Every structure is written in structure tokens, then in C-alpha cells.
Amino acid sequence: MPFYNTCLTGQRLILLLVCLTGSVFASLNVSQAADEFAGLNVPEGFRATLYADDDLAHDIYSMTIDSLGRIVVSGPGYVRILIDADGDGVAESFKQYADGPATGAQGMYFLGRDLLCTGDAGLIRYRDENADDRADGKPDVFLQTRTGGEHNTHSIQRGPDGYWYLLLGNTTGINEKYITTKTSPVKKPYAGTLMRLSPDLTKGEVMADGFRNAYDFAFNPNGDVFTYDSDGERDISLPWYRPTRVFHVLPGSNAGWRSRSWKRPDSFLDMPPAIAAFHRGSPTGVSCYQQRQFPKEYQGALFVADWTFGRVHAIPMRYYEGSYASDPIDFITGVGQFGFAPTDLAVGPDGSLYVSVGGRGTRGSVFKIEYTGPVEAQKPDLTSEQVAENTSHETKGSPALDACLSAPQPLSSWSRENWFPLVKTIEPNAFLKAALNPGRSDAQRVRAIEIITELLAGLPDSVIEPLLQDKSERVRARLAWSLAYPGPSGQKAKWLNELLQDESPLVARFALETLLQLGDQIDQSECLAG
Structure with missing residues (x-):
């Protein structure tokens, strides 16, 4: 779908960020106004x-x-x-x-x-x-x-x-x-x-x-x-x-x-x-x-x-x-x-x-x-030393970018209505850097690849090549998925050949699915040369 032909004013941008990072994420402060329903059994700590x-x-x-x-x-x-x-x-x-x-x-x-x-x-x-x-x-x-x-x-x-x-x-x-x-x-x-x-x-x-x-x-x-x-x-x-x-x-x-x-x-x-x-x-x-x-x-x-x-x-x-x-x-x-x-x-x-x-x-x-039970402490995805070590991938943090990549239920109507307009306000290169950044969580990097694939014309070879060697199997698997869709890469068969030989069954399976989806759009004999 094309982007909405509208511009985000400063006030609207702030409102969207509040929606994404405020009331959506502060969901543990649940309302106690409604009476608990006795006709349903739910696990301890939950309330119907x-x-x-x-x-x-x-x-x-x-x-x-x-x-x-x-x-x-x-x-x-x-x-x-x-x-x-x-x-x-x-x-x-x-x-x-x-x-x-x-x-x-x-x-x-x-x-x-x-x-x-x-x-x-x-x-x-x-x-x-x-x-x-x-x-x-x-x-x-x-x-x-x-x-x-x-x-x-x-x-x-x-x-x-x-x-x-x-x-x-x-x-x-x-x-x-x-x-x-x-x-x-x-x-x-x-x-x-x-x-x-x-x-x-x-x-x-x-x-x-x-x-x-x-x-x-x-x-x-x-x-x-x-x-x-x-x-x-x-x-x-x-x-x-x-x-x-x-x-x-x-x-x-x-x-x-x-x-x-x-x-x-x-x-x-x-x-x-x-x-x-x-x-x-x-x-x-x-x-x-x-x-x-x-x-x-x-x-x-x-x-x-x-x-x-x-x-x-x-x-x-x-x-x-x-x-x-x-x-x-x-x-x-x-x-x-x-x-x-x-x-x-x-x-x-x-x-x-x-x-x-x-x-x-x-x-x-x-x-x-x-x-409504005890709130669990959320462990960081990476240690502070790992984050500091990898900050060179992104020179400056962006609240709008963080909101896009961390949006809950990202495929739902209500979540998409919040994060989708923000994409237009962010430089496409910021999403490429986020996908490459091991200082971000796997979930955020996966979402960066998905947004690039759907809305920003796909991954270029300059990003694909380093992602092939990434330590995260989730990130490599999403790279394999992304190659099934239109993009600037002229070497899809070469990249797929490497992904098909990946040691992770998850990555290899997504590569096979991409091979099926591309059909005769590529020379499949090149993908089976390993």
C-alpha cells in the first residue's frame, strides 16, 4: 500500500510516540473497576x-x-x-x-x-x-x-x-x-x-x-x-x-x-x-x-x-x-x-x-x-558492554525509529495505525543501520528487515552480505525471507545458495521457502551449486 499523502506535524508526531511508548507499553497498571467474572477459570495471577x-x-x-x-x-x-x-x-x-x-x-x-x-x-x-x-x-x-x-x-x-x-x-x-x-x-x-x-x-x-x-x-x-x-x-x-x-x-x-x-x-x-x-x-x-x-x-x-x-x-x-x-x-x-x-x-x-x-x-x-500478578523484571537483550561495543552502527538514537521497531502486535490494525505514519518521517538509511546493529534486540532487527522489505524497496547487497554472517539465526532467517520480495539486489541466487547451506534449520527452511516463491525469477541451478 502507498504511504498516506500527509505530513506529520510536531504535535502529531509526539502524540503518536506517546501512543506507542506510553499507554501501550505501560499496560501493567490495569484497571480494577470491573468485577471479576466467576464463570471462567484462568491461571493464577490472571483476572477475567x-x-x-x-x-x-x-x-x-x-x-x-x-x-x-x-x-x-x-x-x-x-x-x-x-x-x-x-x-x-x-x-x-x-x-x-x-x-x-x-x-x-x-x-x-x-x-x-x-x-x-x-x-x-x-x-x-x-x-x-x-x-x-x-x-x-x-x-x-x-x-x-x-x-x-x-x-x-x-x-x-x-x-x-x-x-x-x-x-x-x-x-x-x-x-x-x-x-x-x-x-x-x-x-x-x-x-x-x-x-x-x-x-x-x-x-x-x-x-x-x-x-x-x-x-x-x-x-x-x-x-x-x-x-x-x-x-x-x-x-x-x-x-x-x-x-x-x-x-x-x-x-x-x-x-x-x-x-x-x-x-x-x-x-x-x-x-x-x-x-x-x-x-x-x-x-x-x-x-x-x-x-x-x-x-x-x-x-x-x-x-x-x-x-x-x-x-x-x-x-x-x-x-x-x-x-x-x-x-x-x-x-x-x-x-x-x-x-x-x-x-x-x-x-x-x-x-x-x-x-x-x-x-x-x-x-x-x-x-x-x-x-494482575507480580511484575517480572525484564532482562535486557544485551549487556551494557555489548550495546556500547556496537553503537557505531547507529550514530544517533531516534525515538520514532525505536517506536517503529518496538511496536507491540505490529501486524494489528491499531498498531499499524501508530507506527506506519512514523516510517515516512525517518530516513530509510536508519532502518538499514538498525538491521545491521547487533546492539539492538533480535526482535527490533527483524522488524527493521520487515519494514524495509514492505515499504522501503528491499535490502541492498551492501546490507545483505554482512547479514549473511550475522550471529543471530532469527536475523539470518528474516534475511532469507526478504529475498523472496522485489528489491535492488542482483545476486539473489548467490545469496540464497549461501543461506541454503546455513547451519541453522530455521534459516535453511526460510531459504527453501524463498526458493519456492521466486520460481523461475532466478536461475535456481545457481542456488543448488553448494
Whole structure:
């Protein structure tokens, strides 16, 4: 997407920095105004409160947080902005953003004041050009797909590359006619699919297929995609039964669903890694925690919701052979006969986890989960001696640059609305220096590479060459990812050949993904010369 054609005044710049570094990061001072909700079990140190009840939004299908940081929910025939006017942690009213989709939206993402969502005709966009919190008219249709059914079009997200990612269930009917790029990882899609659409929504490809009915997905801090797919409940006692699983979705992978009682075994070469399995259930919302309120063990963890059994699992991840392994935690469960049917999850600017409830005509509500336990001391990423040793990479600190590189939940609508305008105020060379600077944290350097790749025309050879030898495998892995996108480098095959031989499985795997994505744009024989 092009930059906004606006200039940042000094006052506006200061306001944006305050939003990024003030209220967003000082999220440990949580409000105690709302009463603790007794119907939910959460781990010690956490607190559940009722943010909104059925009188504000009945039968909620999906939830997001808009570019202004407000909770937005959708159900049959409505999209509503929930309003907490007095800031006590409880919404007391709503604004009706749209009287649709009639089917309800099963996925939403705000781009400024406009809303991209799934429903009615397919992937649609409601516009709010006068910024009055009310859609201006009928939505534009970008991609026609089947919607409304429980196994049709679901979640829409924006990736770290600026592309749009769309998740669709097994009855949506996505086939080769939806593919408009030569380098689509999947050529003949079958069953549920993950599509990738160009930033202007004019081109599409299928990244992975073979899902039964994955409803939502999320990106982790390394830019990897994770989703939670359905089981085949009718096969529960049969040898070929496959449980609900959380997949690390790799480009070109097939999750194995063929028909009601035909599932490929996990031994198939194109099966994506399953980092968790939970037997029976109905997968719904998925979110990755990239905020500062929760304790360290939850930083970068996935949260996945199960509608049928009323639970939310936390999945802390660790590296394992180029992918991830986990020891899941039961994070939220219902108490007694309380009907807890979670449909979606979202992490807010305050660092709390919000959980919507609804589906199939049931009671709608939104719960807020916040951490109120002891505050952990945050260890620095590097020692003061290491920082001092590497200050030569950047001659002068920049609050705006720091805010861009440290923005929490950077792919969310509300976070992007804060950091995106700041990029225009910073010299591009500052991002290049940040990517090279081992005095910064790995997370900041990864974000520098992502911003350069999406918004600043890509990495030049003068930066690529030293990054090949960087000590951080996360930084080298993001370098490998970046080479898949347009940039000034004329030696991509040479660089990929080195990255494919990297001793880190994480780096080598990202290099292979880039090789797949580039296709015949490079001479691939040069990449396999090692």
C-alpha cells in the first residue's frame, strides 16, 4: 500500500510516540473497576472480567480491534464498535458501523477507518471516508467466494510483507481459477485453503490447502503462520481419526483432509508440522501474543479457542528442527454449567486478551483477560558492554525509529495505525543501520528487515552480505525471507545458495521457502551449486 499523502506535524508526531511508548507499553497498571467474572477459570495471577454482554451484541461470530484501539464485533446483520466511554473496563454502548453483512462477518481487519471483512458476496470492503464510525454505503467486492456457512470463507489478516492472507473452509470451492500468479505454491487446491492476495487485492495465490475447517490464523514474531484445524468427529473411534491440531502452515503444504473419512496420514511429505493436538473440539479464534502485559512464558505464545468444549489453550513455542514444539496450557475454561463458547480472540493496546462468545444463535459477550500478578523484571537483550561495543552502527538514537521497531502486535490494525505514519518521517538509511546493529534486540532487527522489505524497496547487497554472517539465526532467517520480495539486489541466487547451506534449520527452511516463491525469477541451478 502507498504511504498516506500527509505530513506529520510536531504535535502529531509526539502524540503518536506517546501512543506507542506510553499507554501501550505501560499496560501493567490495569484497571480494577470491573468485577471479576466467576464463570471462567484462568491461571493464577490472571483476572477475567465481562467487557460486554448480550444486550450490546448477540451471537458474535468474529471480533477485531480497530485502528483506534476499540473492540469491534460482528454477528448476523451487524458490525458494532463497542464503547467504553468512562474507561472502567466495561463497554456500556455501541456504535453500529454497518447493517451487514447479512451473513455476519467471520473475519475482519480495519485499514484506517475502512473495514475489510468476509461475508455476503465474499471478501468485501466497507468505507468510512468521513470518519463518523458509520460505513458510507454498500461495500465493494474484491473476491467472490462462498460465505455464511460454517465451512466457508473465514479470517482475513495482513501479513508482515503487506500482503493479505485469507483463510477458507473446505466447502468454499477454491480451485485453480482463483490463482492468478505463476508462482503459487499450490497449483490445484483442494479442501480448505490459505490464500495470499497482493497488497492491492488484484492478484491471488494459494499458499496451502488440505484443511478441513480452520477458522482463524495468526503470524508469530518470525512471520510464520499458524492455524487450528478441525477433526473429523464422525471418525472418533476409527483408526484413521485425526484430532484437532494446531498446524505450522508451510508454503505448499497439504493438511491431509480429502473427504469425510479419508485423511492422509502424518507421514506424507507435504503434511505441515502439527505443534499441538487436542482430540475432539471445534476450533475458532487464533491469536499470537506480542505484547508486554503477560509474563515471559506467554510472550510470542499462540492462543487458540475451542467452541464446543468451551476452552482457550495457550501454546508457548520453542524452536525444533526448523519448526516449533510446544507444551500447551489450559488457559481459560468454563466453571460448572456456564456456557462458554469462544468464537474469536484479539490482543488489545492495553495488553489484555479479549475473547468473544457466540455462534449458532447463542448468547453474545466479550471477556477481558488481564494479568494482575507480580511484575517480572525484564532482562535486557544485551549487556551494557555489548550495546556500547556496537553503537557505531547507529550514530544517533531516534525515538520514532525505536517506536517503529518496538511496536507491540505490529501486524494489528491499531498498531499499524501508530507506527506506519512514523516510517515516512525517518530516513530509510536508519532502518538499514538498525538491521545491521547487533546492539539492538533480535526482535527490533527483524522488524527493521520487515519494514524495509514492505515499504522501503528491499535490502541492498551492501546490507545483505554482512547479514549473511550475522550471529543471530532469527536475523539470518528474516534475511532469507526478504529475498523472496522485489528489491535492488542482483545476486539473489548467490545469496540464497549461501543461506541454503546455513547451519541453522530455521534459516535453511526460510531459504527453501524463498526458493519456492521466486520460481523461475532466478536461475535456481545457481542456488543448488553448494
